[in-house]
Amino acid sequence: MVSASAERLRQADLVIVGNGVLGLFLAQELTERGAGSIAIIGPSAGETGASKAAGAMLGCFGETTTESLRTDASRVRFELGVAAHDRWPAVLDGLEEFSRTGRPLLSAPDTHVVLNSIGSELDTVNYQAIRAALDEYDKPWEEVDPHDIPGFNPRLDTRSLSAMHLPTEGAVDARGVMQALERKLRAAGVHFVDATVSKLVSSDDVVTGVELEDGHVIEGGNVVVAAGVQSEALVRTVSEDIDLVPTFPGLGFAMIARRSGGDPFRSVVRTPNRGFACGLHVVPQGGGLEYYGATNRLVDTVSGVTWMADVRFLAQYSMQQLDERAASHEVLQWLSGNRPVTLDGFPLIGWLPPAGLYLMTGTYRDGFHCAPLLAEHVANELQGKPGIIDPMFSPTREPIATRTVEWSINEYVEHNLAAWFETGAEAAPQMTTPQITEYYRTRCVQLYDHLNIDYALGPDILWYAQGSLRGARKVSRYLRKHRGNGAPQPQSVQVGSGDVR
Numbered sequence: 001m002v003s004a005s006a007e008r009l010r011q012a013d014l015v016i017v018g019n020g021v022l023g024l025f026l027a028q029e030l031t032e033r034g035a036g037s038i039a040i041i042g043p044s045a046g047e048t049g050a051s052k053a054a055g056a057m058l059g060c061f062g063e064t065t066t067e068s069l070r071t072d073a074s075r076v077r078f079e080l081g082v083a084a085h086d087r088w089p090a091v092l093d094g095l096e097e098f099s100r101t102g103r104p105l106l107s108a109p110d111t112h113v114v115l116n117s118i119g120s121e122l123d124t125v126n127y128q129a130i131r132a133a134l135d136e137y138d139k140p141w142e143e144v145d146p147h148d149i150p151g152f153n154p155r156l157d158t159r160s161l162s163a164m165h166l167p168t169e170g171a172v173d174a175r176g177v178m179q180a181l182e183r184k185l186r187a188a189g190v191h192f193v194d195a196t197v198s199k200l201v202s203s204d205d206v207v208t209g210v211e212l213e214d215g216h217v218i219e220g221g222n223v224v225v226a227a228g229v230q231s232e233a234l235v236r237t238v239s240e241d242i243d244l245v246p247t248f249p250g251l252g253f254a255m256i257a258r259r260s261g262g263d264p265f266r267s268v269v270r271t272p273n274r275g276f277a278c279g280l281h282v283v284p285q286g287g288g289l290e291y292y293g294a295t296n297r298l299v300d301t302v303s304g305v306t307w308m309a310d311v312r313f314l315a316q317y318s319m320q321q322l323d324e325r326a327a328s329h330e331v332l333q334w335l336s337g338n339r340p341v342t343l344d345g346f347p348l349i350g351w352l353p354p355a356g357l358y359l360m361t362g363t364y365r366d367g368f369h370c371a372p373l374l375a376e377h378v379a380n381e382l383q384g385k386p387g388i389i390d391p392m393f394s395p396t397r398e399p400i401a402t403r404t405v406e407w408s409i410n411e412y413v414e415h416n417l418a419a420w421f422e423t424g425a426e427a428a429p430q431m432t433t434p435q436i437t438e439y440y441r442t443r444c445v446q447l448y449d450h451l452n453i454d455y456a457l458g459p460d461i462l463w464y465a466q467g468s469l470r471g472a473r474k475v476s477r478y479l480r481k482h483r484g485n486g487a488p489q490p491q492s493v494q495v496g497s498g499d500v501r
Helices: 004-008 021-032 072-085 088-098 121-136 174-187 228-235 308-321 324-328 367-382 405-422 433-451 459-467 469-483
Strands: 011-017 038-041 106-108 111-116 142-144 160-166 191-193 197-203 206-212 217-225 247-258 268-270 281-286 289-293 330-342 348-351 357-361
Touching: 011 021, 011 206, 021 038, 021 174, 021 357, 021 367, 038 217, 072 367, 088 174, 106 281, 111 121, 121 160, 121 405, 174 191, 197 217, 197 228, 217 228, 217 367, 228 247, 228 330, 228 357, 247 308, 247 459, 289 308, 308 324, 348 367, 357 367, 405 433, 405 459, 433 459, 433 469, 459 469
Parallel strands: 011 038, 011 217, 038 191, 111 268, 217 357
Antiparallel strands: 111 160, 142 160, 197 206, 206 217, 247 289, 247 330, 268 281, 281 289, 348 357
């Protein structure tokens, strides 16, 4: 159903499709520049979007892996997070007066990364990569005794072997930030349209506006599609011939629980990235509330449901690895969201071939953290000014290649081993780790043979293609099409130990 404001609104200088964090920060940037009338279109419930389910950790270094700085392209993406991090203090200062949560929008000022005994070698090398990146970029950190981390009380069989303190990386209240942003934008005269866009409207190869589900049309001088994982399908309503890097839904779940006793967490506490996801983590929310997260699975279609397997995973391993007392916490809310995951793992930011159409998506797990920086860049480009990020993220690029196929297979095996040991998977007593390794390697080699592609995929895309016929077909079809233009080749890949450069 279209809101009353939608019935009245017929046109705006800029139409932003998507009311997630990227669209809101872009609207704020343009409003502060006096860029004209702005309409933000999206269902207010936001049930399947990633923003409202985010843990919103400001963790560019806490997210570091062996892949983060290994190639030039990966380094460029990593440094987006470094630059974005510096903008958040001013962002929060400008939003606090519009917050109604009764708590600071900065929900945690710092982070503790723990290396525990339940993972695999992937945990260790990513833990080392975090330390190396902090040193390279001259950021503060210190080794700490895990017993001194407030709230941290894992079971003895998953105790932490070591831990580091990152004093300048914390987290923000994602839902509080978005509510404050919307309140600030409404006060500035931005139009919010509680509706779903069914298609883009064009004339003579120029996008002129959008059509809502009931047929109502809103005209726009420019249209920015920032609708997360829904963006690709929406762009294709104006032309099927636009050669976009494919995007897949990365379904994630989290829970917000009320602490029932014991010392509360005062910082983000997390493991390194592992097992196809961002590592197990807890984020203090204030008022005795804590956000627990870790799950990630690529799926065929956008979904807002919570899977029983992920409920079990998150609850069980939060109790084992973070705080035994969490067993008696009260779960107040389950959150689910669909991250926009591109085939090559890099964002899609830039103008598209139909004039008047701009795409802003594909940020995977970095969208909330990088939103203020990306908003400044996109606002510049909309106003005809030079952008502030690398043009390599153009939506119609060739897929960025950062691996060889052999490297990709090794990554896939490492992530599967991490998931195997974390979840307590069992094999015959006489089966050794090298035999399990060979099992996963064989499966991955067979998958590459089946897909018949030269491009080396990331572990999450491989996992998805392994389990989904639809996903495998989408990946294979796209890459075979690009083979006619020459198979993508790795750029600046350093094959070796996988250590950070």
